[in-house]
Amino acid sequence: MLRIVAIALAAGTMASTGVLAQDVKVGVVLPLTGGLAPVGKQVQAGIKLYMDKNGATVAGKKIDLIIKDDAGVPDNSKRLAQELIVNDKVAIIGSGITPSAMAIGPLSTQGKTANVVTVSGTSGVINPNNPYMVRTSFTLGQQSGIIAEWAAKNGSKKVAIVQSDWAPGAEATAVFTDAFTKAGGQIVETIKVPLANPDFAPFLQRARDANPDTLFVFVPAGQAGTFAKQFAERGLDKAGIKLIGPGDIVDDNDLPGMGDAMLGVVTAGIYSVLHNSPTNKEYVAAFKKANGYRPNFISLGGYDGMHLIYEALKKTQGKTDGESLINAMKGMKWESPRGPISIDPDTRDIVQSIYIGKVEKVDGELYDVEFATFEAVKDPLKKK
Amino acid sequence: MPPALVGKVAHRLATRARWRLLEYAFWLAALASFFLLPNRHLILTEIAWLALFALSLDLILGYAGIISLGHAAFFGLGSYLAALLAKHGIVNEPVLALVLSGLCAAVLGFATSFLVLRGSDLTRLMVTLGVALIMREIANQIPDITGGADGLQGVVIAPILGLFQFDIFGHVAYAYCLIVLFILFLLARRVVYSPFGLSLRAVKGNPLRAASIGISVNARLVTIYTFAAFYAGIAGALLAQTTAFASLDVFSFERSADLLLVLIIGGTGYLYGGLIGAVIFKLMQDWIANLTPQYWQFWIGLVLVLIVLIGRDRIALRTGGVRLLAERITRRFAPAAAPVAVPPGEGS
The missing domain is CATH 3.40.50.2300 (Response regulator)
Structure with a gap:
């Protein structure tokens, strides 16, 4: 009986995915081991929290999240991002710390893949040479x-x-x-x-x-x-x-x-756990419940990065080419747990309180x- | 020396250097991987330059007994040079830039080899480590040239020989790395089977005795260290050219330490150790890291502990049968050659 139910369910999901067309793959390259592991973990926790809260389906498409560990070594990041683009055919890349984001930058340009920078605080990461990059972290x-x-x-x-x-x-x-x-x-x-x-x-x-x-x-x-x-x-x-x-x-x-x-x-x-807003209170409570420790300013890069991806997909009605996605992201404004933030339409960099x-x-x-x-x-x- | 003896020695050397069946099999497999695994070319590229880097360490560790924790110094120098040569358009053609980078690394190898001559293993560990740290710090201190902690940006690599442009799928990169690896492997094989290579083994076995039979120990060590630095520089340049990027990480201690692990997995002193080690290390890392991006290091660690516990010797015992079989088959194909006992760890 159980088996029949399982088969029926499987058939059901298969049918529905058939209708939903293809999944949208999001590949994120983060340092999850090595000295910078705490950074990667916060981002990962932020991303997962957003997906748990908002479901894995957006604009009729299922988000398929792939997380890779680069140990904070840029040549790893580059190869992993390359594999994500070439083999997994991800629609969106997420990148982490500065050297890694810089190594991945030219790839996202070459592959015309939207690239959301979730950790780096170095100004030059978002530059005119790599038009498919946006930032949801901060700059020093x-x-x-x-x-x-x-x-x-x-x-x-x-x-x-x-x-x-x-x-x-x-x-x-x-x-x-x-x-x-x-x-x-x-x-x-x-x-x-x-x-x-x-x-x-x-x-x-x-x-x-x-x-x-x-x-x-x-x-x-x-x-x-x-x-x-x-x-x-x-x-x-x-x-x-x-x-x-x-x-x-x-x-x-x-x-x-x-x-x-x-x-x-x-x-x-850019952020304190005590930031006084209902959005943040909800965020901190959910984050602590899921992970057992405080979220920090880094976690928001992941959380808001995911929000940006979801909203952009809604706006493009599921279109996933880099051009459409980035155009949708430019100028987007929303209320993050850290307060009001937006993506500068001219520089693709983050504007925030x-x-x-x-x-x-x-x-x-x-x-x-x-x-x-x-x-x-x-x-x-x-x-x- | 009587001519008969000379002939005998020459013959003996030639037999030793003969290609064995498993070696053919290894390189055929490498060639096959290019055609059969087009989706895996990116990681195969990494394996290829890592193998070359490990081969370089094997030359000094396995053949001359010089233990090093700072081999990344040469790797990093090669890497930055190749990236800089391309970035500023000084030498656009990758193969020429590759050789130049290797030569500069060799010069650094020659200069620092005199430090390595002094002292015992522990001193050598510290000195080599120190050299790599100094190189890293220099690169960190001249951000105008190296890009500092952010890495070197805006490197564009020209087509190889003006014909083959690096592609995003890594096809050209893999073919390029594999060819370079093969050529340099042939060269290394020639060197270690030469009388020079034999004298190195004598030095490794017992430097005092080697000196007393007229081998100039220091000159040999300097030569092989310089030679190995050239290889490491080439490996680094391959990394820079295939990723169009260089960062401080090329000098990192972890890179030197991982390299030792690769050699421990593959075994030292028979040239293929680094190659096989690189294949196992990278594939294992990729496979486990895909299963568990956060905890893959734990599993790698566990595997390494197991390898050490079981001992390569015992693994070698198992493969000993295979080797014997291979020897027998090879002999059948070349019946004229006299059977030569292969010391453990020297066969393929």
Whole structure:
């Protein structure tokens, strides 16, 4: 009996898929192992959550999601994306961290495949050479420019910068320096710290010797806790130096484990779990239920990326060629758990609100509490 | 040396270097893979350059006993050079760029080989590791040239010999890598079966004794290290040319460490180890990663532990029968050749 039911069901689905024409394949290449695995996991969780919530069928087509692990190595990403395009014939590619997204970029152009960037924060990833790419993450410039403006207005005059020595760090520093000096401030010292396992003590001493009133820091989220601890240990907080940075350093995923030294750190970011909106409350609850940990700003790249794909498919009525999809995506606006966001029709980059937040203790846990909003911020490196 | 002895030695060497049946089978299979698996050319391309890279490490590890955790230094240099040559249109033709990149890697190999001469295995591990780290840091520090942490963008590779344009399906790339691999394999085979190759084995077995019978140990080590660096540089250049991209990752420690794993899987000191290891490693990785993108490393780890536990020797025992059979058949085809005992690990 059971078997008959199963056969009937199978026949039913086969018939219905026959009517529905082909599935839409979405291939996402993420780092799910290696040092950047936490990043990939957040994106994956965001994508899955969106599909669980909204079902796997859109515009009469079934979404077939294929996730591949590139371990954060760009030549892997490239080969995997190539296989997805050539063998699996995916209609849409999702890409992750900056080097991988850059490696995949030319492929999506060659294959005329829509490519949604879900993690990278480097400005140049979305460029005129690769017209089939859009971004649903953020750019470091968006955050660094805003925090510079805010700091200049709120009493900071002399800033020392401590930056991890890699491309996103350099970009954050460049935008911050530009915006802060334009607002009349002064950069007294720029210190580059090695990316891997740094001891911040000597760098902090140098920063202190420069006698700043504010320290702008950009290090990977995992290191921010250590940084804040050493910041306090060396008495920089008691010397009256404020600690500010882009939202990456108060990553909700890591914040609970960073320790009380982070209290009072002010950042400009795209998202906090505490963001006060019904959409976000629902998102956080569902995310925690499915995964058991907080969503962070990275997870939204996946969640909103999927939303963008769904809405674009609705708009094209199921047409999946890169041209139609990208045209549908351009200018799209929606309410994300992080707040209102849109895709800039000119640059294909994301436009979103940037929130100034301060680390505080809420119910015994550390949270980034948003207290000021800058609306519809574009990537400053593309404004020209 | 009496002429009779010379003749005997020459004969002996020639017999040793004779192609065995399984070797023909291996390369026929490689050729067949091109025609039979057109959908898998992308991963086969990766296997081909990884095999060449592993072959390069086998040359120094399996034949000269130099253990290295920094072979990615040469691989990475070759990779960046090939990408840069193409990007700035300095040398557009890929084959020429390939050779040039290999030669530059060889120069780096020669320069650093003197460091490797010093000390024991542990020192060598550290020194080679250090060289690779330095190379990575240099590439990281000159983002204007290398693109830094974002990788080198905008590389366009011209058609091979002006005729064959790389395609998105990887057909040309695979054919190209396979041909390069085969040619360099022939060269390596020639080298290891030459008197030079034999003297290397003597050095590996016992450097002191080798020196006392008149082999200049250091010169041999420098030569083979430089030679291997050339191979690694070519492998890196193949990667850059087939992906039109280079990133800091080419210098990474993981790349050197994975390479050792490949050799451990395939076995060292018989040239095919790296080739077979590369095939197994990549296919296993691809297969498991497709089943479980998050936890594939666990399963790979488990397989590696099992390989070490069971021991390649025991696996070799099983295959020993096959080898014996192959020897017998080969002998039947060439009855004039005298039977020569093949030391373990030297047959195909």
